[in-house]
Amino acid sequence: MKKENHISYEYFKNSSELSDIEKTLFDRAKQARENAYAPYSNFLVGCAILLENGEIYSGNNQENAAFPSGLCAERTTLFWVAANFPNEKIEKIFVVGGPREFHEKNPPIPPCGACRQSLIEYETKQSQDIDLYFSSMNEEVVKVYSIKDLLPFYFDATFL
Ligand SMILES: O=c1ccn([C@H]2C[C@H](O)[C@@H](CO)O2)c(=O)[nH]1
Numbered sequence: 001m002k003k004e005n006h007i008s009y010e011y012f013k014n015s016s017e018l019s020d021i022e023k024t025l026f027d028r029a030k031q032a033r034e035n036a037y038a039p040y041s042n043f044l045v046g047c048a049i050l051l052e053n054g055e056i057y058s059g060n061n062q063e064n065a066a067f068p069s070g071l072c073a074e075r076t077t078l079f080w081v082a083a084n085f086p087n088e089k090i091e092k093i094f095v096v097g098g099p100r101e102f103h104e105k106n107p108p109i110p111p112c113g114a115c116r117q118s119l120i121e122y123e124t125k126q127s128q129d130i131d132l133y134f135s136s137m138n139e140e141v142v143k144v145y146s147i148k149d150l151l152p153f154y155f156d157a158t159f160l
């Protein structure tokens with residue numbers, strides 16, 4: 001039996017199409033990207049997280065001379081938020097990435113597989129979907145309505 005799994009997502013040609021809170025998140029993620037510690041890849045990523053209490057927290061990728069010891073912007077920010085506000089639900093996450101020397105053609109940067117798995121953990125835990133936006137510096141934005149849409153057949157605690 002063949003089955004299909006489709007996802008819906010939103011595409012913004014330019015950030016001017018975003019709502020005010022979305023623009024704020026985009027700005028915060030871009031600011032955080034400036035402080036990324038990425039001397040090895042020169043690929044800078046910023047992330048901003050909106051909690052249900054209205055607070056916004058941001059972070060960026062942190063690399064290491066021992067390459068696998070570094071961490072992506074999404075998990076750096078997510079783990080800090082989860083460590084400090086374990087009971088606040090996450091409403092929206094905005095990710096902005098691209099090479100240090102940015103080119104107009106650089107596409108929106110989606111979270112890597114490991115980050116998708118970590119993000120799923122917290123979406124499942126809070127029993128509320130998270131809007132995830134990802135963009136490049138050229139202002140094109142993709143929005144998905146749940147982390148689950150980025151990770152079909154995801155593994156979570158229900159299997160344990
Ligand atoms: O969505 C992504 C993709 C990559 N990176 C980081 C990891 C590494 O530091 C650099 C190059 O992969 O970008 C992120 O932070 N988030």
Ligand SMILES: [Zn+2]
Nearest residue numbers: 072111112115
């Ligand atoms: Zn990642």
